[in-house]
Amino acid sequence: MAYTLSGIHLPTVHAACISNRSSIHCERKNVNFSLLLRKDSSPWKIFAGKSSHDSDSSSTATATEKVLVPDGEADVSSSSADLVETPEAISEDSQVFQEVAGTSMEEDSRIHGEQNNFSSELVSHDSKVDDELHSVPVRVMEGASKVEFVEMPAPFEARGSDEKSEAKPRSLPPPGTGQKIYEIDPMLNDFRNHLDYRYEHYKKMRALIDKHEGGLETFSCGYEKFGFNRSATGVTYREWAPAAKWAALIGDFNNWNPNADVMTRNEFGVWEIFLPNNADGSPPIYHGSRVKIRMDTPSGIKDSIPAWIKFSVQAPGEIPYNGIYYDPPEEEKYVFKHPQPKRPKSLRIYESHVGMSSTEPMINTYANFRDDVLPRIKRLGYNAVQIMAIQEHSYYASFGYHVTNFFAPSSRFGTPDDLKSLIDKAHELGLLVLMDIVHSHASNNVLDGLNMFDGTDSHYFHSGARGYHWMWDSRLFNYGHWEVLRFLLSNARWWLEEYKFDGFRFDGVTSMMYTHHGLQVAFTGNYNEYFGLATDVDAVVYMMLVNDLIHGLFPEAVTVGEDVSGMPTFCIPVQDGGVGFDYRLHMAVADKWIEVLQKRDEDWKMGDIVYTLNNRRWLEKCVVYAESHDQALVGDKTIAFWLMDKDMYDFMALDRPSTPVVDRGIALHKMIRLITMGLGGEGYLNFMGNEFGHPEWIDFPRGDQHLPDGRVIPGNNNSYDKCRRRFDLGDAEYLRYHGLQEFDQAMQHVEEKFSFMTLGHQYISRKDEGDRMIIFERGDLVFVFNFHWNNSYSDYRIGCLKPGKYKVVLDSDDKLFGGFGRIDHRAEYFTSDGWYDDRPSSFLVYAPCRTAVVYALTEN
Numbered sequence: 001m002a003y004t005l006s007g008i009h010l011p012t013v014h015a016a017c018i019s020n021r022s023s024i025h026c027e028r029k030n031v032n033f034s035l036l037l038r039k040d041s042s043p044w045k046i047f048a049g050k051s052s053h054d055s056d057s058s059s060t061a062t063a064t065e066k067v068l069v070p071d072g073e074a075d076v077s078s079s080s081a082d083l084v085e086t087p088e089a090i091s092e093d094s095q096v097f098q099e100v101a102g103t104s105m106e107e108d109s110r111i112h113g114e115q116n117n118f119s120s121e122l123v124s125h126d127s128k129v130d131d132e133l134h135s136v137p138v139r140v141m142e143g144a145s146k147v148e149f150v151e152m153p154a155p156f157e158a159r160g161s162d163e164k165s166e167a168k169p170r171s172l173p174p175p176g177t178g179q180k181i182y183e184i185d186p187m188l189n190d191f192r193n194h195l196d197y198r199y200e201h202y203k204k205m206r207a208l209i210d211k212h213e214g215g216l217e218t219f220s221c222g223y224e225k226f227g228f229n230r231s232a233t234g235v236t237y238r239e240w241a242p243a244a245k246w247a248a249l250i251g252d253f254n255n256w257n258p259n260a261d262v263m264t265r266n267e268f269g270v271w272e273i274f275l276p277n278n279a280d281g282s283p284p285i286y287h288g289s290r291v292k293i294r295m296d297t298p299s300g301i302k303d304s305i306p307a308w309i310k311f312s313v314q315a316p317g318e319i320p321y322n323g324i325y326y327d328p329p330e331e332e333k334y335v336f337k338h339p340q341p342k343r344p345k346s347l348r349i350y351e352s353h354v355g356m357s358s359t360e361p362m363i364n365t366y367a368n369f370r371d372d373v374l375p376r377i378k379r380l381g382y383n384a385v386q387i388m389a390i391q392e393h394s395y396y397a398s399f400g401y402h403v404t405n406f407f408a409p410s411s412r413f414g415t416p417d418d419l420k421s422l423i424d425k426a427h428e429l430g431l432l433v434l435m436d437i438v439h440s441h442a443s444n445n446v447l448d449g450l451n452m453f454d455g456t457d458s459h460y461f462h463s464g465a466r467g468y469h470w471m472w473d474s475r476l477f478n479y480g481h482w483e484v485l486r487f488l489l490s491n492a493r494w495w496l497e498e499y500k501f502d503g504f505r506f507d508g509v510t511s512m513m514y515t516h517h518g519l520q521v522a523f524t525g526n527y528n529e530y531f532g533l534a535t536d537v538d539a540v541v542y543m544m545l546v547n548d549l550i551h552g553l554f555p556e557a558v559t560v561g562e563d564v565s566g567m568p569t570f571c572i573p574v575q576d577g578g579v580g581f582d583y584r585l586h587m588a589v590a591d592k593w594i595e596v597l598q599k600r601d602e603d604w605k606m607g608d609i610v611y612t613l614n615n616r617r618w619l620e621k622c623v624v625y626a627e628s629h630d631q632a633l634v635g636d637k638t639i640a641f642w643l644m645d646k647d648m649y650d651f652m653a654l655d656r657p658s659t660p661v662v663d664r665g666i667a668l669h670k671m672i673r674l675i676t677m678g679l680g681g682e683g684y685l686n687f688m689g690n691e692f693g694h695p696e697w698i699d700f701p702r703g704d705q706h707l708p709d710g711r712v713i714p715g716n717n718n719s720y721d722k723c724r725r726r727f728d729l730g731d732a733e734y735l736r737y738h739g740l741q742e743f744d745q746a747m748q749h750v751e752e753k754f755s756f757m758t759l760g761h762q763y764i765s766r767k768d769e770g771d772r773m774i775i776f777e778r779g780d781l782v783f784v785f786n787f788h789w790n791n792s793y794s795d796y797r798i799g800c801l802k803p804g805k806y807k808v809v810l811d812s813d814d815k816l817f818g819g820f821g822r823i824d825h826r827a828e829y830f831t832s833d834g835w836y837d838d839r840p841s842s843f844l845v846y847a848p849c850r851t852a853v854v855y856a857l858t859e860n
Contacts (some may be wrong), residue, residue: 176576178199180576181516181578187527192416202541205541222495229328237272239307240270248260250303290323291306297455297456299456301447307453311411312408312411334424340502343502343558346682347583350685351686352687353387353389354422356698366419370425374425382686383431391438392409393408396701403442405449414561427500438508440476443475462476466515469511471517472511476517479538489546492549507563512536512543513543514534543581544580571619583681585685586622590625598642602789613680622682624685626672636697638690639690640690641697642668643668655736664789669693670817671812671850679764703717754779766798772787774798781855783854784798795845798835801839801840802831802857804858807855809854810853822846822851
């Protein structure tokens with residue numbers, strides 16, 4: 001799909017442009033394109049003028065002055081690796097490095113021609129640039145068993161930080177013993193060989209990075225060495241492409257002449273070129289101009305977008321994307337004004353997608369999302385927004401999961417500075433901004449992405465079948481490769497450092513952790529499923545390293561892993577032997593609700609629902625959801641659609657009579673969401689629009705698909721009609737959707753006030769299959785659910801821990817929420833002494849059918 005770029009002249013290649021390097025440098029055509037996303041534009045355009053972020057700002061961004069490079073000599077790394085199950089396989093440093101990195105040097109040289117590791121021996125074309133490079137002083141003790149970190153200044157200050165912002169520590173603590181996991185879960189002792197090997201593997205990688213790169217702090221700053229980096233004297237461009245035989249930088253700046261700026265290759269497969277400033281002191285490549293790298297590869301001559309590109313754009317009428325050299329003048333750079341919020345006790349996440357966040361059938365913008373959607377999220381009571389599809393993806397309908405340019409924010413929605421403005425506004429509102437980051441796989445796209453970048457299938461990925469995900473049609477990273485680790489670790493840090501994201505939701509973690517990728521595998525909880533030959537230890541160690549990095553350099557950052565397998569130790573700190581995530585997505589709950597909703601009410605099992613909601617590991621926090629974007633996609637059904645189906649289209653107006661289907665659906669929609677939040681975890685997630693029962697599924701614009709066998713899969717005429725969110729329905733007070741939205745808002749605010757998701761006290765006092773009642777306590781709150789379709793109970797006794805007076809703080813049957821108003825909110829409930837349901841006190845309530853009521857202790 002082509003997107004409009006107005007106001008930009010895209011020059012073509014002229015045959016007369018082929019000349020020697022000096023003449024080309026004298027005749028560079030520098031057209032300064034200032035990129036602007038206007039709020040009323042669709043989707044995004046390049047204009048001459050200022051960016052669409054606040055133009056009133058008089059302050060300017062602080063330029064990064066320090067560039068980090070590795071210290072120490074280089075070592076050997078390679079492509080793919082088989083799992084080594086015993087820690088005894090590790091001996092001396094040099095042997096370990098080859099084992100953890102992958103294949104032997106001989107095999108690696110056969111694949112890529114040279115060693116692939118990049119070290120401080122990279123040679124700059126400008127001695128002044130070299131003088132600016134420095135490394136982190138680290139002392140590795142004998143045998144690399146102990147790492148001593150020397151105190152050093154911060155690598156760089158976060159751009160746009162003000163005096164209110166707290167300086168983040170820039171040193172990582174050394175690895176711990178990794179033994180606490182056995183105290184937390186003694187059953188893990190039976191798998192010590194695997195777990196100890198995993199932790200030793202992690203410690204060895206930390207030691208090797210310390211020895212050869214100067215530590216994770218430096219190693220994760222790869223974007224300061226690779227890609228485009230400007231100094232006072234010019235621009236340096238570096239790219240790791242070991243299989244390429246020849247490379248040249250091409251673009252608007254040299255009229256796409258492949259003979260003008262030929263690059264040089266070092267012994268590690270890194271191609272490099274330094275472009276000095278023009279004679280008048282202007283930069284050799286101007287902001288907004290298109291760039292690519294042309295390479296002679298084993299697969300032929302190819303033009304590729306630089307792997308570390310910071311911005312890429314699809315020009316009008318073209319299919320491939322173009323890399324954009326993005327380096328706006330200081331006065332046009334966005335300057336962050338607001339400090340990042342502290343991590344809340346409990347996460348209430350609003351999952352969102354910028355492009356489909358408009359009520360109109362269009363691709364929405366960062367600016368519109370900032371101005372229209374963020375205030376809505378704040379008003380609804382959520383404290384975090386999780387944004388999908390940030391990393392550039394050439395295929396819009398991939399929902400952002402087929403990433404082509406990992407360091408570039410999607411140009412469909414605006415410019416990088418527009419995204420910064422969005423994040424800054426969220427921080428002003430007190431919202432955390434989590435990025436849905438994709439490190440589990442990459443797009444199969446050869447034209448725009450990393451696939452076959454240097455002409456081989458084993459560059460960033462495993463070769464052959466191991467490097468291909470047959471269900472996702474995408475490429476799988478080789479996490480045992482040195483340069484892959486540098487790329488992905490630097491990518492995670494880039495988004496936190498440059499854009500001030502507050503953390504990540506890591507997509508597809510189950511696929512990463514197992515060589516079978518969780519496909520056609522039913523996890524039963526047997527520990528042999530987690531700690532065996534099917535486990536990809538390289539991938540698990542990468543996740544340990546990235547969590548180490550994030551939590552060490554950004555202590556307030558949040559990491560959430562999408563794991564459906566239930567991997568033990570997943571949310572235990574790395575130093576204790578765990579994988580290091582803060583939260584696991586409790587994915588089984590949504591699947592359970594789909595299963596339950598296909599049954600008659602009479603067949604719902606209270607014990608089964610409670611078991612699924614509580615089936616999570618001790619001391620490992622979960623983010624739970626009743627439904628996410630997965631259930632909203634075309635081909636699936638949201639909870640509201642399962643409950644009300646076609647009646648949602650005709651009977652949601654308050655001036656019309658309701659139907660039994662709608663009444664049932666509205667009641668159960670509220671109950672399902674509340675019990676999920678109340679019992680399911682320490683965090684909660686909702687996909688935008690589902691809070692009010694959005695009536696439409698998500699269907700991305702698509703044309704007809706012609707299959708090789710002649711069959712045609714019909715598209716939707718590239719329509720955006722179903723690729724939007726009808727927030728106006730939830731806001732319309734004359735529709736029943738409004739009551740669902742009001743209930744969700746009240747639910748969030750009750751959690752904000754009482755913090756019930758993170759209070760230590762939780763007790764389930766009743767799971768009554770006959771009465772269809774579920775009663776439980778969280779903190780000083782008592783939750784009472786009556787799932788019976790017909791029976792209401794007067795003077796129903798419920799047990800509680802603390803004696804005193806209780807009052808209603810949330811009632812799903814409130815008329816404001818589309819209920820029937822059967823509960824008197826003025827009533828006070830006094831406890832009686834005496835054991836009931838194994839509780840020392842109790843009180844009597846009225847429990848109408850299909851209602852959920854929360855009682856709070858007001859006087860003890």
